[in-house]
Amino acid sequence: MVATMKELLKMQFVNKDQFEQVIKYYSLDDPLKLADLAAGMSSAPRQDLQDVLMCEDATERLRKVLLILKKDLESTRLQSQFRTQIEDKFAKENKKFILMQQLRYIKRELNLERDDKQSIIAAFKECIKGFGDKIPEEAAKVMDQELSKLGTLEPQSAEFNVCRTYLEWLTALPWGKFSEDNTDIEKAEKILNEDHYSLEDVKERILEHMAVSFLKGSVHGKIMCLVGPPGVGKTSIGKSIARALDRQFFRFSVGGLHDVSEIRGHRRTYVGAMPGKIIQALKIKQVSNPVILVDEVDKLGRDFRGDPSSALLEVLDPEQNSAFRDLYLDVPIDLSKVLFICTANVTDTIPGPLLDRMEVIRLAGYVYEEKLAIANQYLIPQTIATNGVPEDLLELQPEALAELIRDYAREAGVRELRKLLEKITRKVALSLVRVEQEARERSTISTENLRKFVGQPPHSSERLFQEAPSGVAMGLAWTALGGQTLFVEARGRVPASSESMADATLSLDATASADGTSDVPSSSSKSSPRPRNAGPRMKVTGKLGKVMGESSEIALTYARIFLRELEPKNEFLDHAHIHLNMPEGATPKDGPSAGVTMTSALLSMALDRPVKRDMAMTGEVTLTGKVLRVGGIKEKTLAARRENVDKLVLPMSNQADYLELKPYLRAGLTAHFVDHYDDVYRLAFEDTGAPMPSGSRGSDVVTVVTPLEEGQLPIFMTGASGESATTGAQVQ
Numbered sequence: 001m002v003a004t005m006k007e008l009l010k011m012q013f014v015n016k017d018q019f020e021q022v023i024k025y026y027s028l029d030d031p032l033k034l035a036d037l038a039a040g041m042s043s044a045p046r047q048d049l050q051d052v053l054m055c056e057d058a059t060e061r062l063r064k065v066l067l068i069l070k071k072d073l074e075s076t077r078l079q080s081q082f083r084t085q086i087e088d089k090f091a092k093e094n095k096k097f098i099l100m101q102q103l104r105y106i107k108r109e110l111n112l113e114r115d116d117k118q119s120i121i122a123a124f125k126e127c128i129k130g131f132g133d134k135i136p137e138e139a140a141k142v143m144d145q146e147l148s149k150l151g152t153l154e155p156q157s158a159e160f161n162v163c164r165t166y167l168e169w170l171t172a173l174p175w176g177k178f179s180e181d182n183t184d185i186e187k188a189e190k191i192l193n194e195d196h197y198s199l200e201d202v203k204e205r206i207l208e209h210m211a212v213s214f215l216k217g218s219v220h221g222k223i224m225c226l227v228g229p230p231g232v233g234k235t236s237i238g239k240s241i242a243r244a245l246d247r248q249f250f251r252f253s254v255g256g257l258h259d260v261s262e263i264r265g266h267r268r269t270y271v272g273a274m275p276g277k278i279i280q281a282l283k284i285k286q287v288s289n290p291v292i293l294v295d296e297v298d299k300l301g302r303d304f305r306g307d308p309s310s311a312l313l314e315v316l317d318p319e320q321n322s323a324f325r326d327l328y329l330d331v332p333i334d335l336s337k338v339l340f341i342c343t344a345n346v347t348d349t350i351p352g353p354l355l356d357r358m359e360v361i362r363l364a365g366y367v368y369e370e371k372l373a374i375a376n377q378y379l380i381p382q383t384i385a386t387n388g389v390p391e392d393l394l395e396l397q398p399e400a401l402a403e404l405i406r407d408y409a410r411e412a413g414v415r416e417l418r419k420l421l422e423k424i425t426r427k428v429a430l431s432l433v434r435v436e437q438e439a440r441e442r443s444t445i446s447t448e449n450l451r452k453f454v455g456q457p458p459h460s461s462e463r464l465f466q467e468a469p470s471g472v473a474m475g476l477a478w479t480a481l482g483g484q485t486l487f488v489e490a491r492g493r494v495p496a497s498s499e500s501m502a503d504a505t506l507s508l509d510a511t512a513s514a515d516g517t518s519d520v521p522s523s524s525s526k527s528s529p530r531p532r533n534a535g536p537r538m539k540v541t542g543k544l545g546k547v548m549g550e551s552s553e554i555a556l557t558y559a560r561i562f563l564r565e566l567e568p569k570n571e572f573l574d575h576a577h578i579h580l581n582m583p584e585g586a587t588p589k590d591g592p593s594a595g596v597t598m599t600s601a602l603l604s605m606a607l608d609r610p611v612k613r614d615m616a617m618t619g620e621v622t623l624t625g626k627v628l629r630v631g632g633i634k635e636k637t638l639a640a641r642r643e644n645v646d647k648l649v650l651p652m653s654n655q656a657d658y659l660e661l662k663p664y665l666r667a668g669l670t671a672h673f674v675d676h677y678d679d680v681y682r683l684a685f686e687d688t689g690a691p692m693p694s695g696s697r698g699s700d701v702v703t704v705v706t707p708l709e710e711g712q713l714p715i716f717m718t719g720a721s722g723e724s725a726t727t728g729a730q731v732q
């Protein structure tokens, strides 16, 4: 007996024999069998059934029938599967709902808890009541509105959570909560001295600021901005100010920050919206008058997400910040009692309107003696304590510390020095835990075993030129990393009449060779007549900014005038193709202060006479030879001492800046103050065999000699800072 179609399909019918049987059975035009078919396909689409009936070929007809039935069976199976799943889910939800209702009912009967939503609302109301009248009217009104809105929303809805989070932020703020300021200025001074060595002028400015705030009873006024190279203690002095004032301290960095909402918050319409950093600071610190340190304001970004500097201005400006509106909270918040302190490496990149409202306090960097004292009094005790090494089990000999400062951590600040001391202490800690407690011995770090702890010194190279050849002059520059020496190299030759500029520059030696050889013709050859058709040209390299580029042109024009008066027959600068280069080409440089150095390098090249050894100069030069005032005298003086330079030529108008420096900072230096290039020339080329001008158009040179103090080391460091090329700090 042949099984019916449905039965065969239910048996997963694919067997060849059975298939043959079915074909045979259904190939007859028997109306009864057709009726059987139709019954099996009752739920099949009409079109499909028609297709079957119209099909003439019996085998094909059968195949179609089978297909229809297979589909039918599949859909029946799926339907029943869904039904079971849905029923299961409903049963679970139902059960949960019933249990929840029972639980709620039981809790309410036992008076254990009120309705969830109601309890949330009640908690908010309680919290708001606690603030009393300390909440400003507008904020109180918004809280009321939000509370009523919360009452109308379903606790399971997304909007309920948005509304609840918003109220949580509003009620988490320290409305009217202030910590009491320390008004004892002597105690404040003691704390500042306890935390930091030296920095007298910085501490003095901070104390003045505090004094004004105490008298006025508010911190209104300019925002303090601590500017200086890395590791000079800007961040840590900010922390110390908070300690001196007895206030909470919060720090955040805006370096590389592009998104304005980091400061001003996101609008509430965004998913995951939050208030900005300032509101977060108030919430975390739970007082309305913390000290907030905004680090790296000189590295603020700006893009399509807005201009964070304008948002920062709104926050920091004492005129505007008593009603600061965070985009998320959208109620006025009084920030006028917050003490904002900013830090930066340079002021050039701080947006103008922001800089205008700041009181800049400069931290220039430390000399050797200061680093030694900082290490002994602060860094060594601190690192020993943080690494858990018993004090009597570690001894760092003074010579080893001197070597660390001199050869390993040649920097303006003390960050690298701190890292090295930490490295040593960690190594000592490891060696201590490797042996039994009783067998532990004191570790002594001397110059002999220092390398075992910190490896080879990274600063083995001396400064770029110990003795500069003709065409090279040493300047002093001021970078974000502190002061440094900056060499100017000038090379040039007069091309043959047929030579093009390209050929001429190709034949130029871009870097003067250290042995002093140069392709600059001797003075006698320079006075011979030259073909005039090639014309003089100058190429300047070393990643110079616009101002420095212009300064090089002024230097060339002035050097030509000067040379014509000095040696009328020497026409070298009038005809030569010149290449002026400032090494460390990866470091951007700008500013006019290298004017005198460039002029000296050009004259040294044209006269084939080297500039006096160990002399560094700085000053802007004008077309008439006047030497103008420059910035960063302290940083430049520290760099000169670091780099073995003992003679300085500085603008007369910077004399006061120099004399303001503590004598120990300029110990061993002879500084000459000039106001005309004639005197720079005399000082730089005296006794080198170069011709001397007949008189000077400047006023008398002032020379300040500062002898070494007793027990003070002479010059103690050599070599240029290796850092600047990699960090891209701008030289000025």
Ligand SMILES: Nc1ncnc2c1ncn2[C@@H]1O[C@H](COP(=O)(O)OP(=O)(O)OP(=O)(O)O)[C@@H](O)[C@H]1O
Pocket: 195, 196, 197, 198, 199, 228, 229, 230, 231, 232, 233, 234, 235, 236, 237, 343, 344, 345, 374, 378, 379, 413, 414, 415, 418
């Ligand atoms: N005068 C000082 N007396 C004692 N410790 C100091 C002094 N100057 C710096 N330090 C210490 O040096 C370390 C580095 O200082 P800090 O991090 O404050 O530098 P910074 O100027 O903020 O640097 P950056 O610009 O990289 O942020 C800190 O541990 C700090 O305590």
